[in-house]
Amino acid sequence: MLFEPFNLAGVKIRNRLVRSATYEKRADVDGFVTDSLIELYKDLARGGVGLIITGNVLVHVSGRTAPNMLCIHTNHYIRGLRDLTDAIHALGAKVFIQLVHGGRQCSPALLGGQPPIAPSAVYDPSTKVTPREMTNEEIWEVIESFGKASRRAFEAGFDGIQLHGAHGYLINQFLSPHTNRRNDYWGGDEERRFHFVEEIYEAIRGEIGYSIPLIIKMNASDFVQNGLEPLESLKIAKRLQGLGIDAIEVSGGIYESGNKTAQLDILRPDQEAYFRKYSKLFKAELDIPIILVGGIRSKSVAEDILKSGEADLVALSRPLIREPDLPIKFRQGKERADCISCNGCLNFGKLDLVKCTQIG
Numbered sequence: 309m310l311f312e313p314f315n316l317a318g319v320k321i322r323n324r325l326v327r328s329a330t331y332e333k334r335a336d337v338d339g340f341v342t343d344s345l346i347e348l349y350k351d352l353a354r355g356g357v358g359l360i361i362t363g364n365v366l367v368h369v370s371g372r373t374a375p376n377m378l379c380i381h382t383n384h385y386i387r388g389l390r391d392l393t394d395a396i397h398a399l400g401a402k403v404f405i406q407l408v409h410g411g412r413q414c415s416p417a418l419l420g421g422q423p424p425i426a427p428s429a430v431y432d433p434s435t436k437v438t439p440r441e442m443t444n445e446e447i448w449e450v451i452e453s454f455g456k457a458s459r460r461a462f463e464a465g466f467d468g469i470q471l472h473g474a475h476g477y478l479i480n481q482f483l484s485p486h487t488n489r490r491n492d493y494w495g496g497d498e499e500r501r502f503h504f505v506e507e508i509y510e511a512i513r514g515e516i517g518y519s520i521p522l523i524i525k526m527n528a529s530d531f532v533q534n535g536l537e538p539l540e541s542l543k544i545a546k547r548l549q550g551l552g553i554d555a556i557e558v559s560g561g562i563y564e565s566g567n568k569t570a571q572l573d574i575l576r577p578d579q580e581a582y583f584r585k586y587s588k589l590f591k592a593e594l595d596i597p598i599i600l601v602g603g604i605r606s607k608s609v610a611e612d613i614l615k616s617g618e619a620d621l622v623a624l625s626r627p628l629i630r631e632p633d634l635p636i637k638f639r640q641g642k643e644r645a646d647c648i649s650c651n652g653c654l655n656f657g658k659l660d661l662v663k664c665t666q667i668g
């Protein structure tokens with residue numbers, strides 16, 4: 309099944325393998341597309357993956373998550389992004405853009421020394437920073453920036469949009485009772501915590517309608533006390549389906565929870581696909597396509613997930629940093645990715661580019 313095509317809300321994907329969003333550290337200092345970034349994406353497209361989701365792309369300057377990340381907060385970015393989508397399309401892959409605002413998890417060093425903004429001023433022990441609570445005006449401004457970014461993404465030729473609603477970034481922060489302590493339109497109960505993502509959804513549909521699919525990556529669990537748990541996440545997923553979201557990628561973990569998102573030392577098949585039980589739960593309760601990410605390393609595990617109906621597509625990040633041509637190798641008979649899940653690639657503060665540190 310891995311190499312059967314899939315139709316995601318009208319986008320024809322050549323197989324079931326997705327490159328999960330992976331920050332590249334290859335944009336220039338202002339966030340523009342570079343030749344090095346295009347080469348990375350050409351390698352991935354040539355390597356046979358069906359759908360590529362870009363690394364997280366910035367919608368508003370107050371939400372920068374990392375240096376040299378791609379940006380889309382003004383129209384100036386459209387031309388370079390068009391070069392990127394053209395290069396990918398010429399090699400037969402489809403590409404979705406991942407839109408992000410980092411909120412509380414942004415380092416002040418990336419914000420000109422200012423504290424990051426967030427739904428509530430909840431101290432983050434992982435970054436040792438207390439964010440500033442957003443004003444109502446700031447919240448609406450960020451929502452509008454997602455809408456405008458979606459129009460630019462459409463003009464740049466992306467096949468779809470993925471909201472980064474996982475890993476403790478701003479959308480996740482509004483959804484989670486741990487980070488959203490507000491008592492207004494934006495927080496206080498499940499329904500109000502949902503308003504931020506709901507307004508973003510409406511802003512994007514208002515800008516581009518249903519011209520390209522709109523999907524979300526979200527946490528099944530935040531893995532922190534008072535954070536999102538699978539059953540509340542499932543309710544959120546049902547609300548998103550009710551709105552009209554086209555697919556959900558199931559992930560987990562925030563900065564504070566440690567290495568839950570990208571778990572270490574996945575060396576045996578029984579350690580793989582560590583969020584599988586959550587995608588199974590979502591698949592059983594929802595009708596929209598579900599993408600599973602997290603620790604998928606073997607062709608047989610990937611096949612088994614698809615055959616047992618526990619996900620519609622499987623997504624990989626770290627293995628494709630090491631072997632961008634892994635899909636072709638799988639097709640030729642290779643059983644296991646070479647990636648040893650050491651997370652050297654995540655140590656990007658010390659690297660010039662995001663790359664596999666095992667192969668230099």
Ligand SMILES: Cc1cc2nc3c(=O)[nH]c(=O)nc-3n(C[C@H](O)[C@H](O)[C@H](O)COP(=O)(O)O)c2cc1C
Pocket residue numbers: 328329330331362363364406472474475525559569570571601602603604623624625626627653654662
């Ligand atoms: C270097 C690196 C950068 C990442 N950047 C992003 C990102 O921009 N957006 C995102 O949603 N997840 C990001 N992730 C998380 C991955 O998409 C994925 O959820 C996680 O690594 C687990 O999948 P894997 O076991 O296949 O690596 C990143 C992971 C790594 C290792």
